[in-house]
Amino acid sequence: MPRSERSPLLLAGLLATAGAAHFAAPRQFDAIVPKVLPGSARTWTYVSGAAELALAAGLAVPRTRRAAALATAAFFVGVFPANVKMAVDWRHRPAPQRAAALGRLPLQVPLVLWARGVAANAGRS
Template structure:
């Protein structure tokens, strides 16, 4: 298996784990939902968990990997405000909790870049064109 495929599958595993966590333990995720979003936080928690599971499935399938990797990069960019909200909300917690919340913000960039790398290394419709002679 090519290295790029293994990397995409690892990212799929990470997204699947995150998505599953949204359903198994939703309360901490509810607290991360920015207050400016309309509706109940639990709805956003479920929607984001479902999105992560769908992205994981797309990353796992070679034929959908490129599109899913691009969508994953967009998704990870879109949830950055929730990580910023968490860092702000947890500013009065223990030093360990505060450090964990603050660490999430800069960690988004490597995750976004990882998704971009997975998109570039994935097989896509343009890769299936016949060879030119």
């Protein structure tokens, strides 16, 4: 399988794993939901998990890949405030946890670029 065909499936796998984790261990995600969002943190945890699973499914299907990849890029931008909240909340934790929380911030950039690249390559085979 050429690299260009593996890339969307790898991204789909990442999203599917993250989406499933929102349902398997929701408490850790509840903690990073920004307080400014209305409703319960658990609702947002489940909504974002379901969104990740839907995006993963869309990326896996060539016909929906481009739209799903663009939506994935937007999703990665949209969840950035949760990563900022985590970094702020974890600023006094032990160094490894602090580093993990801070490391999530710049990681969003390559994830957005990866999703945009999948969108740009969708339909080219």
